[in-house]
Amino acid sequence: MPTKMFLQGNEACAYGALAAGCRFFAFYPITPASEIAYVMAREMPKRGGICIQMEDEIASLASAIGASWAGAKAMTATSGPGFSLMQEGIGYASMTETPCVIVDVERAGPSTGTPALPMQGDVYQSRRGSHGEYPIIVLAPNSAQEMFDLTIEAFNLSEAYRTPVVVLSDALIGHLREEVVMPEGSEIKLVNRRTPEPGSGRVRAFLDEDVAPMPIFGTGHSAHVTGSTHDEYGMREVSDPKYVHKVVVSLRNKIQKRAKDIAKVEMEALEGSELALVSFGSVSRSASHVVKILRSRGTRVGSIRLITLWPFPDEAIERAAKEVPKLLVLENNLGQVVNEVERAARGRAEVAFLPPATVASIHSPDFLMRRIEELMKK
Amino acid sequence: MSLAHPLEKYIRKGTLPHTFCAGCGDGMIAQSFLRAVDELGLDFKKMVFLSGIGCSGWIPSPLFDADTLHAPHGRAIAYATGIKLFKPELKVVVFVGDGDALGIGGNHLIHAARRNIGMLVVCVNNMTYGMTGGQAGPTTPRGMATITTPYGNLERGFDSCELVKAAGADYVARWTAFHMRQLTNSFKKALGKKGFAFIEVVSQCPTHLMRPMGFKRPSEMLLWLRDNSIPIEKASKLPKEGLEGKIIIGEYADLDRPELSEAYAELIRRAGAR
Ligand SMILES: Cc1ncc(C[n+]2csc(CCOP(=O)(O)OP(=O)(O)O)c2C)c(N)n1
Ligand code: SF4
Numbered sequence: 001m002p003t004k005m006f007l008q009g010n011e012a013c014a015y016g017a018l019a020a021g022c023r024f025f026a027f028y029p030i031t032p033a034s035e036i037a038y039v040m041a042r043e044m045p046k047r048g049g050i051c052i053q054m055e056d057e058i059a060s061l062a063s064a065i066g067a068s069w070a071g072a073k074a075m076t077a078t079s080g081p082g083f084s085l086m087q088e089g090i091g092y093a094s095m096t097e098t099p100c101v102i103v104d105v106e107r108a109g110p111s112t113g114t115p116a117l118p119m120q121g122d123v124y125q126s127r128r129g130s131h132g133e134y135p136i137i138v139l140a141p142n143s144a145q146e147m148f149d150l151t152i153e154a155f156n157l158s159e160a161y162r163t164p165v166v167v168l169s170d171a172l173i174g175h176l177r178e179e180v181v182m183p184e185g186s187e188i189k190l191v192n193r194r195t196p197e198p199g200s201g202r203v204r205a206f207l208d209e210d211v212a213p214m215p216i217f218g219t220g221h222s223a224h225v226t227g228s229t230h231d232e233y234g235m236r237e238v239s240d241p242k243y244v245h246k247v248v249v250s251l252r253n254k255i256q257k258r259a260k261d262i263a264k265v266e267m268e269a270l271e272g273s274e275l276a277l278v279s280f281g282s283v284s285r286s287a288s289h290v291v292k293i294l295r296s297r298g299t300r301v302g303s304i305r306l307i308t309l310w311p312f313p314d315e316a317i318e319r320a321a322k323e324v325p326k327l328l329v330l331e332n333n334l335g336q337v338v339n340e341v342e343r344a345a346r347g348r349a350e351v352a353f354l355p356p357a358t359v360a361s362i363h364s365p366d367f368l369m370r371r372i373e374e375l376m377k378k
Numbered sequence: 379m380s381l382a383h384p385l386e387k388y389i390r391k392g393t394l395p396h397t398f399c400a401g402c403g404d405g406m407i408a409q410s411f412l413r414a415v416d417e418l419g420l421d422f423k424k425m426v427f428l429s430g431i432g433c434s435g436w437i438p439s440p441l442f443d444a445d446t447l448h449a450p451h452g453r454a455i456a457y458a459t460g461i462k463l464f465k466p467e468l469k470v471v472v473f474v475g476d477g478d479a480l481g482i483g484g485n486h487l488i489h490a491a492r493r494n495i496g497m498l499v500v501c502v503n504n505m506t507y508g509m510t511g512g513q514a515g516p517t518t519p520r521g522m523a524t525i526t527t528p529y530g531n532l533e534r535g536f537d538s539c540e541l542v543k544a545a546g547a548d549y550v551a552r553w554t555a556f557h558m559r560q561l562t563n564s565f566k567k568a569l570g571k572k573g574f575a576f577i578e579v580v581s582q583c584p585t586h587l588m589r590p591m592g593f594k595r596p597s598e599m600l601l602w603l604r605d606n607s608i609p610i611e612k613a614s615k616l617p618k619e620g621l622e623g624k625i626i627i628g629e630y631a632d633l634d635r636p637e638l639s640e641a642y643a644e645l646i647r648r649a650g651a652r
Contacts, residue, residue, distance in 0.1 A: 063457065222445060
């Protein structure tokens with residue numbers, strides 16, 4: 001029997017992690033993400049897992065990565081300022097192909113910003129916050145239910161591709177209370193990382209575009225894990241640019257080759273539309289609300305919601321751009337994803353951007369409808 | 379008759395010759411550590427080694443034929459914390475430089491000591507940043523001229539042993555690269571401890587400190603380490619003034635307090651884990 005609970009997005013995220021098999025959670029308190037830790041602190045020991053409050057966010061992700069090498073499905077959760085501190089660890093996890101999940105419940109920024117107000121300011125940071133060239137997967141839930149579902153999905157992708165996965169939420173979704181349906185454990189599809197036969201000695205554990213098995217510490221593989229440029233066995237190779245090329249390209253390909261499967265979007269009423277709203281996360285709730293109203297009035301408006309932000313759903317956007325002449329991108333910021341939409345549309349549709357009337361308070365339906373009508377008259 | 383070095387079995391194939399400069403203390407410390415492991419008869423496959431970023435990080439990585447994680451600069455102890463908590467049956471050993479442990483990673487060090495989490499941290503204090511070219515660091519003696527303190531270092535160095543002891547570690551000791559036998563014994567003792575163990579080894583960096591310290595040969599640095607050291611028992615009886623600039627060697631703490639991963643296992647039992 002599935003369980004139904006009335007939960008905050010953050011609580012749903014914690015239950016999602018537990019359902020996904022997360023057994024290591026490290027955090028440092030921060031608004032609006034702390035509720036994830038409250039649930040984990042209470043529930044984790046009951047499942048034989050670890051929940052620890054570390055000295056800062058750097059240590060939180062660091063210990064999660066360490067636990068992952070010890071065999072755990074590991075997660076950390078934070079908001080913008082903490083996410084900034086975690087960038088070093090995200091680069092390390094990408095480089096060392098360490099599965100781990102990082103939840104960023106965004107708040108308004110820059111800097112300390114406004115702790116409890118939502119803003120989608122970390123889109124670029126979630127993709128390129130660490131130095132160098134590396135791949136990452138970023139998912140953007142838009143409801144408490146999706147905080148549950150996409151957290152499980154984040155673990156699955158992370159285990160399948162041995163890569164850090166970010167759940168990019170915001171204060172609105174994190175604190176929103178909604179009914180969440182949690183399927184029976186056995187009904188939830190779970191992915192576990194591939195590992196080599198215990199005791200089989202040294203293995204080719206890195207740089208396989210089809211994802212190498214991960215040699216868990218203590219299982220007899222003498223694994224060598226390093227954030228430095230390395231070969232397939234993890235051994236440092238830091239003088240030859242050919243190795244940098246190999247590392248950077250094979251890590252990128254590992255994710256990019258499967259971008260079509262990974263990158264999910266949700267399309268609503270695109271057929272015959274003159275204009276489509278493109279949105280993600282909290283803002284997509286306004287978008288689909290408005291599309292329903294306008295459609296009922298006969299206005300030909302559709303909606304595209306990005307569930308996966310990175311790898312960017314290029315293909316889906318290009319396809320939509322062929323069908324719909326105008327794309328209006330909505331984000332609760334001054335324009336981040338719009339640049340990607342423009343790129344992916346490849347000139348096949350006109351792309352416009354609409355920030356909210358007041359940043360950190362999402363697009364109100366009235367405001368949105370006025371702007372859409374103006375735009376459609378043009 | 380086999381000509382293999384008795385400790386060669388611990389060395390990862392293809393990693394020799396190592397990268398330490400001639401006369402560096404790091405090779406001596408590696409040997410002293412492996413001897414301790416050998417004398418204790420520990421299972422190397424149940425040990426995990428973590429490295430900081432710095433010359434001393436190369437002691438286990440890639441040299442030791444065991445699971446090794448070379449962490450970002452300053453973070454090795456934080457990575458180690460996750461490993462130990464999730465798999466307490468593993469013996470976790472961290473090798474860090476003084477810059478790594480006390481500069482960029484100082485926060486992780488004191489918190490790991492406070493938690494008394496079961497790992498051994500070996501801090502190689504060469505009084506400088508070896509790998510990046512001999513800059514001043516948090517243990518550089520006051521007054522020493524380095525490439526970043528050309529007029530002499532204005533700051534006082536940390537006493538890492540007093541710091542870690544105050545933070546709550548179970549085992550704290552300091553030796554120098556001259557005191558190899560004592561160091562091996564101390565490693566043996568530390569490896570048997572449940573809680574957080576910290577050993578500082580004051581070591582020589584001939585490449586960067588020969589000139590600032592006014593020496594001509596690495597061996598002179600070793601003799602200086604010998605002549606500048608005072609056992610902690612003797613030091614406790616001397617007036618403070620006589621100890622300025624001296625290296626006080628010996629055990630600073632030797633306790634058996636509750637260890638974190640054990641306490642956590644107990645919590646899991648109490649929570650009635652399924
Ligand atoms: C975040 C970061 N900052 C700076 C560096 C550059 N760096 C590499 S090693 C090192 C210091 C090494 O000194 P220490 O930790 O004392 O080790 P030693 O080389 O002396 O053994 C520094 C500053 C780095 N790798 N990462
Ligand atoms: S630079 Fe100094 S510390 Fe580094 S290997 Fe050379 S002698 Fe040793």
